[in-house]
Amino acid sequence: MKKIIFSLFLVASGSSLLAQDIKNNPGSNHANRFEQLGTILPTPNEYRTASGAPGPKYWQQRCDYDIVCELDEPNRKLLGKETVTYYNNSPDNLSYLWIQLDENEHSSINNSGYEGSNGMPRTTTDADLKRLETGKLDKEYGDNITKVTNAAGVPLAYTINKTMMRIELPQTLKPGQQFIFKIEWNYNIIERTKYGGRGGYEYFPEDGNDLYTMTQWYPRLCVYSDFQGWQNHQFVGTGEFALTFGNFKVAMTVPADHVVMATGQGQNYQQVLTPAQYARWQTAQNAKDVVEVVTLAEAKERETKKSTAKKTWIFKADMVRDFAWGSSRKFVWDAMPTYIDGKKVMCMSAYGKEAYGLYRKFSTKAVAHTIKSYSKFTIPYPYPVAQSLEAANGMEYPMICFNYGRTEKDGTYSEGTKNGMLGVVIHEVGHNFFPMIINSDERQWSWMDEGLNSFVEYLTEELYDNKYPVSKGPAYKIVDYMKLPKDQLEPIMTNSENIVQFGPNAYSKPATGLNILRETIMGRQSFDYAFKEYAKRWAFKHPTPADFFRTMEDASAEDLDWFWRGWFYNTDPCDISLDTVRWANLSVETTAPNRTTSSTVTQPISKPILNAFDDISKQRNRDDKKIVFATDADESLRDFYWKYDRGLVKVDSTPASITVPPPSTDTLTTEQKIAIAGNKNMYELTFSNKGGLVMPIIIEWTFKDGTKEIDRIAAQVWRKNENKVVKTFVKSKEVASIKLDPMRETADINEKNNVWNIAAEPSKFQLFKARNGGNARGASSGAVNPMQREIK
Template sequence: MKKVYSSLCFALAITGMVKAQDIQNNPGSNHGNKFEQLGTILPTPNEQRTASGAPGAKYWQQRADYDIKCSLDEKALKLTGSETVTYYNNSPDPLDYIWLQLDENQHNNFDNANYQSSTTMPKVASTTALERAEIATEDNGYGDKIASITDALGKALPYTINKTMMRIDLPASLKPGQHMVFHVKWSYKISDRMTMGGRGGYEYFPGDGNYLFTMTQWYPRLCVYSDFQGWQNHQFTGRGEFALTFGNFHVQMTVPADHVIGGTGECINYAAVLTPAQLARYNQAKTSKVPVEIVTLDEAKKRETNPSTATKTWVFQANNVRDFAWASSRKFIWDGMGQPVEGNNVLCMSFYGKEAYGLYRKYSTRLVAHTVKTYSSFTFAYPYPVAQSVEAANGMEYPMICFNNGRTQPDGTYSESTKNGMIGVIIHEVGHNFFPMIVNSDERQWSWMDEGLNSFVEYLTEELWDNKFPSKKGAAYTQVDYMKLPKNELEPIMTNSEDIVRFGPNAYTKPATGLNILRETIMGRKLFDFAFKEYARRWEFKHPTPGDFFRTMEDASGENLDWFWRGWFYGIDPCDISLDSVKVAKADLDGNLPATFAQGRAPGTAPANKVAAPIVNNYEDISKIRNREDKTIQFYVDKDTTVRDFYWRYDRGLAAVDSSKFKDMTKAKNMADNRTPEPFTDADKAKYANKFFYELNFSNKGGLVMPIIVQFTYTDGSKLVDRIPAQVWRLNEKHVSKFYVQDKEVASIQVDPYRETCDIDESNNYWGKLPEPSKFQVFKQKAAAGGRGQSTGVNPMQVGSGK
């Protein structure tokens, strides 16, 4: 498989597809590959990007400022706009043309990126799906329609549209240090995102006849021109997201007069668009410690039944952001509260329809506040004045605003999976303010740099919300099923987003899991947290690359992690560490030679080559255990008891983990290899006569080098854990042994007891006599009570007490 995989990488490289290769200088050896430095893979340091991972003395980036006016025609479902763009060339290069993104063209049947995938005849298909399979003969009318592009004096500028990209040719080179002003007039037909898909568009509510608009990727916007790749003008296929340029935005949106708008930045004319009562509530919300309804449920319901035919213009200002998005609807309830973050008061707000009231009124804005505060503690202080969550039946992120899901059933109840899904998506999308809205990586090229890093901090934030929250990202054991897939179904994390088969595990959960393994198992929280914060601080409002991240994590921690980046990010080998055999001995102290050992196994155990069947552990992942033991941590649900609902009480019946018996040990030192025979003294005999000696032999069956975590259970029931660093494999990447001197007899040994290393086969992780599984009472639940975690049908809230 390795030979086939190497050939595949070569083929992809020569055809221009971007996939990082795990280059090795000594591929035929059993050592020297896994721990080889990444010098042959990472870009050469230069004056823009240093060898330490920090921006260099001559680092530069471009800037684009926007002044936009637009009008939303709700009846025609059309958006018309004009923009004035001021583009600053801060690079050392003269530019003869500039590139803009026309993301709305993805909805057009001719101007989309046309990245097709293999398709087969379905057994069941919607009419929309069948329409997609038809060969297009006429333009469907979607996509950006450019009316004109002119310079500052009104002279037409030539331009060329290539699918989702547009090149504007300049009459003269834009030299370093210069800036230019140009104007674009455009319009597009707004798509129904519930049937056509995509990140922006409208949702229609037939029950009340109203719309909810999420306006994203809605204006022609500058591509990034950078020191490491020039123009980032890769086509938008609908998956790989966006590389964008920072700037200031002044945006005027004319919408129906009864609409409420949430958008990037701050509205600077609330006095003109809100009622006096709403304006007073808005000002109250700024400093309130609990969410205040700025637009109430009753006000939203009244607007739904009596639509206005007039219009109002909302004006927003956003500074030093990479993008601008907004949402508009007469259905919106709007609430907000203040959240202090290191001297800055952040106004946290939520917008949602009555369909989500039962969940969003209780949770959304509190989750926004919790996320902003928690992410700030792991990175840098949130720099913007607002942070907003909009319920729009989807998940997507933009500066200061994001779109999420989480609606109740008509009776106001909800399933636990709906609630947990809402908590996760709000934390995730609000967290994207940090990655990549501020630490502005190239999402289209390296999806893991925003989705993976953000999923990791999302995991930390979920864990600090509630110690019992069922996080789906971060804990190593959650990644096992993906890691054990056949290698021809996998690709390295360091793969272009368009070429990934299983996008979710590759871009989100495997990177998040890897970072958590670094934090909890390899580096430790103190070293990791310092280095991760240093990376975020160095690249705040800048454009980092993977090499900048890898180098900074090593530079700030003093840890050589190239082996980990090579295995986890550039490779596809899984972790499968096998405890092959155990030698057991007592010291022979009768003769005049040093101690000799009789080999054997613990009494009552099976032979080493027939390990006992695995038993599912009854404890939680290592992060939950350590968070609970850390007395400085107070979980949000304990600080604010108003967020405790039916399911909070429902979950408290779960057995708590008693981790007091599980303590890391200081690794025993191997006995010195004294080659000069000397007789034992009485003191030696007294010291070693009652010792127990064990040699553990391990093999690396998966190929991925990882630390070896060994838990000893003694015959008296006590336990000890030894953590062997991954570097133990450096001289032999396939087989290693470890010798132990113990004060007590060992009854059983378990590798990776907390499931920290993503080991794909636990059947070879045991030796000795394992405890018998305990019994518990089993009963048959009535069908009417429903199942936990369901999102449709009867849910436990509906039949339980204390809604």
């Protein structure tokens, strides 16, 4: 999960530049969409070069933490002390430091103060009514800072402004110097499932236990950078985090029967685990399959026998930007190693009995698949651990993430729940790369975090199973968003807190744009090389959008300014219309007949969740003999639904009923079937740009003998006239029909004007209805769960 800020301004070194689609020649039909971005991007300098690479004087700060904390479970409170060492690697003198107090998001006093509209509800609860009456939660939340001193214990002056705290330095911190200070704090832990937020606890009334996700839990340094200075924008809840790399040592005291999973490597497992558990941990180090370190039986027993004793778990993590942890007596813990460039990475999962049927089978192997896939497309995964914890949410931190996906009480699950669980695990584990390693400022540029990650998530899902029903990535899936009225759209380059449609804007549209670049504009080889170069250049650094845009062009020799301008700085959709088709031979010229209308498709709700359309990526992956899908490499991943989708199991269900579109009766007239002298046919096609966004023109010709041919015209064909293009083609065979963008690669919002002499396909809305229910991650469609009705 991510968000960002990029209000209407891109911030450069020492100046603010308007971040919008500035037109060079307003009112003209040319010299706008293909002009260079120019001053829209910040001026290159010694820190960030015109090539998109870090400059010779690039610098970034560092911050190390030594934290001791205690989870007071009876009172649901956290108490902590931290020693912070801050390194000033900048060329600037600093007179104060800014600290993030993210828990103040829940404070009734020190929250950001941002509010939205709220109408009068039709129904309400007593708790909701109390909040409406007072504007407060029913318990005091937020950070309680009890002491701030230097290393010698001398108090430091500080000021809290909402979710930020400024510490006054006793003397100027000069370049190359470091400053050590200490903070003591505590806070009441929020009931996350009741009040929202990324961290807190979930209460399980069935067994009377809590599951804690400790995130944004310690006061932490803001980023001080060359392009912005202090990133101290208030934490509102949507835009996420800008953080500094450093080393962590954290000691967590918790109830003795809790299992703790955390960023980094455990330093005292032998002391906190039972001998049997520690032996299993040792076995897991070289296992070929998943090993339960803490078993389901042990977790169930702990749920009923709560300990009053305490244990301290110690973890260390180097070169990370953050630290998070989970703690519960409900946790089952499993693990197995995988290897990235010969280096062992322990892939692990923790989950309660409610998720056991899904997580035990899939989670850890999905973690391993994810870091392998991301390593292929970016850089080799550098950390020793990657882990997934089930906590009924989705959020990411270095080496650890919190996901969702629970079974029915009988252990079965719907296909939507399974696919949602796999999707969220891949997405959140993938965030290790964006932004945990390629460390963009999430509060400023959400899409560099969520969008880039969603793109590689899509590639990873595609490599998991060729039939996996991806939710974002293929161009046709963004069409409904691109169709929305302009007052419901913002450019991708927009502050997260100001976006109406956050999911499509920050996740889907950037991911789709990158996939269009990869499959349709640049080609896989050129795109993959440039994308890996960006990852290599900016791993463990702080990139900006300009660094990404410039690197993609620098490493590929592709001028993509037109694409950044149209897809990222604008809201225009793609709608290329095939307006006229003229056919001629030496003596005949005629105008083509009109198009036909579309028909409808219906399907029952209990069918497998399959892709409504096999996009170009799926087809190319299937044709690439070098690709081995995860479900082929490891047949243990083939569950009921893998077989169900392929018709390999029987279920007690009503047969499907399908309405077949009527055949087209719109054919060429007798006069139009005149033989062409020399067997040559000339076709003049007129296209108009009705949407505003320029895109390549992709033409599928279907000939009278049933064969097909594709012509691809690069987007630059629009450069002299951004509104209209006329192209003439000579074909050796007579054309029966023409269709634009047959593989739906350009996110064209109106396919009805893409065809000549061919019956239109059902609309996407009709296809969606036919699939019934969509694929909301972790959610059931409400249909009968066919796994419960398998005929053995």
